[in-house]
Amino acid sequence: MGCTTTDRFGQDRKVVWTGGRRRYGPRARTPIDSVDHCRGAEPFAPGGPHPAVTAYATVSYGKALTEPHGRVHWAGSETAGEWAGTLNGAVLTGRRAAERVIA
Template sequence: MSFCDARGFDAFHHNERRHRVVHHLTHLYGEPARHPIDYTDFCWGNDTFAPGGPNPAPGPTVWTTFGRFLREPVGLIHWAGTETADETSGTMNGAILSGQRAAAEIAARFNSGRV
């Protein structure tokens, strides 16, 4: 999986986008990357509901005002997902880190007897 900057990518035809992505992946990972099993892309910059990417930047004060509600537990439910990550939000790494955070919160809750 890779992300490309919409400003320099979305305007190209699908075949040209595929060519460019495969070319760069081949440069990074060698000849096996030249023959992907499958290829799909999505032009985030053209999406009506998420312009600019899968993790668009919220407006001023949105994160500091409402961000805590993305991960605040509700009863026994704890939230995890890339959007709740402290670091690298919007990435697979952010998703993993948020899962580890939620697991630690749950473990602390069990260990304290607050279940």
């Protein structure tokens, strides 16, 4: 995520404010304040959508989270590898678990 220049923030702010005016009307023409935040600069969640687990952070224990344990089949975004912490990851792992159950 490139968010190191104030020019980028200025462009983003313009897009957000324009959308706000269209959606909320004249009262949104003069915002009181705006805060720009770069998730890529976060030391504990470096740019990823998941606040605790970055992509492939579970490499050491990922196998234990994805393989069935007896009749228990794991699913959820935390077991999704590169899609950890996303809705897409949750859907993909749900499908994976369902396919294993019916196999």
